[in-house]
Amino acid sequence: MNAExxxxxxxxxxxxxxGRNSELDLIxxxxxxxxxxxxxxxxxxxxGVGKSALLDAAADLARARxxxxxxxxxxxxxANIAFAGLNQLLVPxxxxxxxxxxxxxxxxxxxxxxxxxxxPSRILISTAALSLLLLAAREQxxxxxxxxxxxxxxxxxxxxxxxxxxxxxxxxxxxxxVRTTGEPLRMRGDVNSLTIRALDHSQSEALLLTxxxxxxxxxxxxxxxxxxxxxxxxVELPATLTSDRYPTAETLPAVLPLTERLTRMFSxxxxxxxxxxxxxxxxxxxxxxGQALSxxxxxxxxxxxxxxLAERERIIVVDGRHSIVFRHPLVRSAVVExxxxxxxxxxxxxxxxxxxxxxxxxxxxxxxxxxxxxxxVATLLQHESIQALKRGDPSAAVAAxxxxxxxxxxxxxxxxxxxxxxxxAAEVMGDLQSVSQLLTDARRLDANVGSLATAxxxxxxMLYSDADVVSAFRVLTTALRAPEAEPTAEEINAAIWVLSxxxxxxxxxxxxxxxxxxxxxxxxxLPEGLLIRSEVVSNPALVSPEALHALDQEIATLATxxxxxxxxxxxxxxxxxxxxxxxxxxxxxxxxxxxxxxxxASVTNALMLLCAESYLAGRWDDTQRFAEEGLERAESYGYxxxxxxxxxxxxxxxxxxxxxxxxxxxxxxxxxxxxxxQAFIVxxxxxxxxxxxxxxxxxxxxxxxxxxxxxxxxxxxGTARQLQLFVAYDLVEAxxxxxxxxxxxxxxxxxxxxxxxxxxxxxxxxxxxxxGLVSEGEAASAHFExxxxxxxxxxxxxxxxxxxxxxxxxxxxxxxTVESRVRINAALAxxxxxxxxxxxxxxxNELAATGVSRxxxxxxxxxxxxxxxxxxxxxxxxxxxxxxxxxxHLSARTVSGHLYxxxxxxxxxxxxxxxxxxxxLTTPEDRPPGAVARQDPDDR
Numbered sequence: 028m029n030a031e032x033x034x035x036x037x038x039x040x041x042x043x044x045x046g047r048n049s050e051l052d053l054i055x056x057x058x059x060x061x062x063x064x065x066x067x068x069x070x071x072x073x074x075g076v077g078k079s080a081l082l083d084a085a086a087d088l089a090r091a092r093x094x095x096x097x098x099x100x101x102x103x104x105x106a107n108i109a110f111a112g113l114n115q116l117l118v119p120x121x122x123x124x125x126x127x128x129x130x131x132x133x134x135x136x137x138x139x140x141x142x143x144x145x146x147p148s149r150i151l152i153s154t155a156a157l158s159l160l161l162l163a164a165r166e167q168x169x170x171x172x173x174x175x176x177x178x179x180x181x182x183x184x185x186x187x188x189x190x191x192x193x194x195x196x197x198x199x200x201x202x203x204x205v206r207t208t209g210e211p212l213r214m215r216g217d218v219n220s221l222t223i224r225a226l227d228h229s230q231s232e233a234l235l236l237t238x239x240x241x242x243x244x245x246x247x248x249x250x251x252x253x254x255x256x257x258x259x260x261x262v263e264l265p266a267t268l269t270s271d272r273y274p275t276a277e278t279l280p281a282v283l284p285l286t287e288r289l290t291r292m293f294s295x296x297x298x299x300x301x302x303x304x305x306x307x308x309x310x311x312x313x314x315x316x317g318q319a320l321s322x323x324x325x326x327x328x329x330x331x332x333x334x335x336l337a338e339r340e341r342i343i344v345v346d347g348r349h350s351i352v353f354r355h356p357l358v359r360s361a362v363v364e365x366x367x368x369x370x371x372x373x374x375x376x377x378x379x380x381x382x383x384x385x386x387x388x389x390x391x392x393x394x395x396x397x398x399x400x401x402x403x404v405a406t407l408l409q410h411e412s413i414q415a416l417k418r419g420d421p422s423a424a425v426a427a428x429x430x431x432x433x434x435x436x437x438x439x440x441x442x443x444x445x446x447x448x449x450x451x452a453a454e455v456m457g458d459l460q461s462v463s464q465l466l467t468d469a470r471r472l473d474a475n476v477g478s479l480a481t482a483x484x485x486x487x488x489m490l491y492s493d494a495d496v497v498s499a500f501r502v503l504t505t506a507l508r509a510p511e512a513e514p515t516a517e518e519i520n521a522a523i524w525v526l527s528x529x530x531x532x533x534x535x536x537x538x539x540x541x542x543x544x545x546x547x548x549x550x551x552x553l554p555e556g557l558l559i560r561s562e563v564v565s566n567p568a569l570v571s572p573e574a575l576h577a578l579d580q581e582i583a584t585l586a587t588x589x590x591x592x593x594x595x596x597x598x599x600x601x602x603x604x605x606x607x608x609x610x611x612x613x614x615x616x617x618x619x620x621x622x623x624x625x626x627x628a629s630v631t632n633a634l635m636l637l638c639a640e641s642y643l644a645g646r647w648d649d650t651q652r653f654a655e656e657g658l659e660r661a662e663s664y665g666y667x668x669x670x671x672x673x674x675x676x677x678x679x680x681x682x683x684x685x686x687x688x689x690x691x692x693x694x695x696x697x698x699x700x701x702x703x704x705q706a707f708i709v710x711x712x713x714x715x716x717x718x719x720x721x722x723x724x725x726x727x728x729x730x731x732x733x734x735x736x737x738x739x740x741x742x743x744x745g746t747a748r749q750l751q752l753f754v755a756y757d758l759v760e761a762x763x764x765x766x767x768x769x770x771x772x773x774x775x776x777x778x779x780x781x782x783x784x785x786x787x788x789x790x791x792x793x794x795x796x797x798x799g800l801v802s803e804g805e806a807a808s809a810h811f812e813x814x815x816x817x818x819x820x821x822x823x824x825x826x827x828x829x830x831x832x833x834x835x836x837x838x839x840x841x842x843x844t845v846e847s848r849v850r851i852n853a854a855l856a857x858x859x860x861x862x863x864x865x866x867x868x869x870x871x872n873e874l875a876a877t878g879v880s881r882x883x884x885x886x887x888x889x890x891x892x893x894x895x896x897x898x899x900x901x902x903x904x905x906x907x908x909x910x911x912x913x914x915x916h917l918s919a920r921t922v923s924g925h926l927y928x929x930x931x932x933x934x935x936x937x938x939x940x941x942x943x944x945x946x947x948l949t950t951p952e953d954r955p956p957g958a959v960a961r962q963d964p965d966d967r
Contacts, residue, residue, distance in 0.1 A: 046230030065195035069203040072223035075259025078204035089170040101178030112183030114139045131155035153189035164198035173203045225256025304333040312362040387411045400436035425451045449484035479514040482506030483522045494668040494704045534708035567603045568781040585613040591629040598636040605787030607640035638676035645824040647680040675712045682720040685864035711750040723865030727764035734758040756793040788818035796830040828857035865936040903941035
């Protein structure tokens with residue numbers, strides 16, 4: 028456990044109780060100073076809240092102080108035995124009785140049962156007990172500890188209350204706990220007290236992580252929710268909810284099973300209720316909807332009487348709207364735990380009849396009422412699984428399909444349903460460990476391992492866990508070409524979708540052709556969305572206007588769509604044809620909803636698509652934020668196939684910002700990962716980042732070389748993939764800048780021949796701008812004007828800025844100086860807003876070439892903050908980001924962020940320009956108006 032308190036005690040003393048710092052501090056104060064709270068303290072709290080653990084910590088603390096401890100605990104079965112509690116506490120001190128005066132010795136011997144005679148007065152026994160404790164504390168201070176004082180017999184409670192009020196200033200301390208229950212507390216005089224509260228959410232998480240570090244996340248979250256901060260429940264419940272028994276969140280029971288210790292915590296009050304009341308509470312505990320209460324035929328005519336009784340016993344709360352709530356989730360669990368299995372099945376059958384209008388609830392109650400396999404109920408649950416997925420509840424979908432498999436009498440049906448659950452778990456939930464176990468169970472039940480449902484789940488597992496592209500492709504194409512059984516439309520759809528992901532990752536004709544062949548084979552069984560996907564993903568340059576129109580119509584329906592899988596599938600198609608801007612809100616909804624439900628695959632897919640959308644929108648901070656969150660999730664859950672794209676997204680944003688080192692950092696690892704797996708689309712993404720980074724720093728030869736690695740044969744309509752289209756404008760610009768005019772014109776002609784302008788306004792803008800790059804005079808101006816008119820000003824800001832800059836450069840060469848300045852200033856405003864440092868520097872250089880000095884641009888404020896100046900000076904001296912961070916006690920990432928705020932202020936794009944820029948900053952004639960010379964940071 029966490030050692031929350033830091034002090035001078037020996038290890039383990041007074042520590043180890045998560046979230047109990049203040050309570051331990053108060054107990055420590057009482058033990059160390061009897062003047063504090065009069066030397067006594069009573070702790071009040073609910074069962075299991077940790078009162079006994081605090082007493083244990085107090086005893087440890089006392090022993091560390093070389094103090095003597097005496098302990099006793101009240102017990103229900105001794106509550107009617109006079110002085111039973113006092114006997115328990117004082118028995119260790121019997122050898123000291125002889126040192127008391129005769130009256131006190133006799134009183135204690137009679138009261139505690141060690142001698143005969145007339146029972147002495149209560150006051151005599153009380154003063155004798157106090158005298159004995161003071162005597163025992165002469166040589167060694169003493170702490171008397173009494174747990175569960177609410178169950179002390181009255182005589183002992185009176186004596187110990189007397190003692191507690193009189194130990195102030197002595198060498199005796201007294202600590203007591205009292206359980207809060209439905210009964211009024213028997214208060215005997217004033218007591219110094221502290222109420223022990225439940226742990227908060229973060230403290231509960233910390234306690235579980237410390238005690239059970241290997242507990243699965245979904246189990247931990249459920250326990251934190253159900254325990255409501257009760258430490259005993261937090262410690263005990265994991266024994267009933269092991270990850271082996273409940274491998275996925277979906278398989279967790281609706282009502283948590285309790286350990287014997289937890290059941291005892293609540294059982295007394297429940298067991299004392301009449302059987303009819305317990306039956307009604309069982310219905311309420313198993314229902315949760317409250318519908319059972321609305322049917323008198325179910326709850327009986329005396330329901331109100333039973334509810335009143337349960338409320339008086341503090342089992343339930345009935346609010347003003349007649350809603351019924353159990354006082355604690357564990358009380359609800361205890362009601363279920365105390366019922367016999369047949370009672371629970373009977374209650375579920377009753378509730379199934381109540382929910383005939385709700386097929387989902389009815390199916391689940393019938394499942395819980397089943398004594399053994401039942402195909403009819405299994406079929407109902409299979410249907411509920413599909414409906415749950417459509418409702419956007421993937422957890423319920425996996426749970427229903429898994430339970431459907433459990434109830435299947437036929438091994439083949441059970442195997443198919445387990446495979447279906449595995450597919451949902453892989454594609455939506457991202458619980459790869461569960462996928463593996465479900466597939467193992469499916470194969471063990473059915474030798475027919477070639478079934479399509481099993482193949483889809485197995486391919487998903489191979490693809491996401493290790494990106495085994497070739498094996499996943501073989502498994503799936505084999506099953507699709509020769510299915511062992513007649514596949515359902517859902518199984519075909521799932522298999523074709525996974526195959527499209529595999530073919531996209533490979534990116535080669537050897538996989539595209541079989542994929543398209545199988546799409547054609549099953550065309551009549553595929554929904555329109557998958558057919559559009561097959562047309563777009565294999566070659567977006569050839570997508571038909573009809574397919575684009577159908578896609579736009581489908582996107583328009585997503586505002587109310589609940590199924591996260593459907594939104595993500597449409598999102599991947601939209602990404603290939605520049606329509607992600609229209610999916611931002613649905614994707615944000617998937618991200619937030621899936622994060623709440625623990626659907627790792629859905630949330631990570633949504634984050635990947637949001638990376639792509641935010642990049643094109645120029646929200647590059649969002650791109651990097653989404654990528655970092657996605658990486659954390661993907662790496663935590665073993666989704667290695669997602670990692671490369673998230674690294675790419677972050678690198679692409681870094682390249683646009685001019686962060687050259689950050690852009691290059693992950694690229695070699697991406698290449699090393701992808702080549703052995705034949706994930707050939709990954710290198711193309713690497714080349715795209717390098718192309719953009721090279722253009723940013725003005726290295727057009729490198730940019731041309733990297734872009735042609737994506738399109739080695741230029742742009743050909745029959746083989747154009749998305750990445751080739753994404754770098755088409757870069758390729759033209761790099762060719763023009765390196766004197767390859769003929770090749771540049773060939774690329775433009777290919778773009779026109781393919782007609783990619785029809786795909787989106789962005790490509791329409793870039794195709795027209797590419798025409799402007801290879802044209803002269805008024806023709807070029809006309810092309811640039813057409814490019815700027817092709818897309819709304821608020822869309823594609825980075826590309827628009829590049830077009831404006833190219834247009835301004837053209838106008839300057841044509842000596843249209845005023846018009847040139849207008850276009851370049853517009854480009855500079857965009858680049859400054861986006862913090863696209865390299866392109867902003869190019870724009871400033873172009874303005875200078877038109878005769879505008881750098882100080883006249885008005886967009887450059889080169890005043891640096893003291894920290895920025897310090898970091899810039901250290902970087903100029905040759906220190907790395909890591910070394911600067913260590914010197915200034917900053918992270919390397921923070922240093923990097925400061926530097927790339929500094930670069931545009933100094934008008935540079937890389938570290939190499941820092942020294943000269945800082946020198947110019949301190950030269951009066953080069954200093955802009957209002958700038959103040961700064962001293963070197965090391966001289967401050």
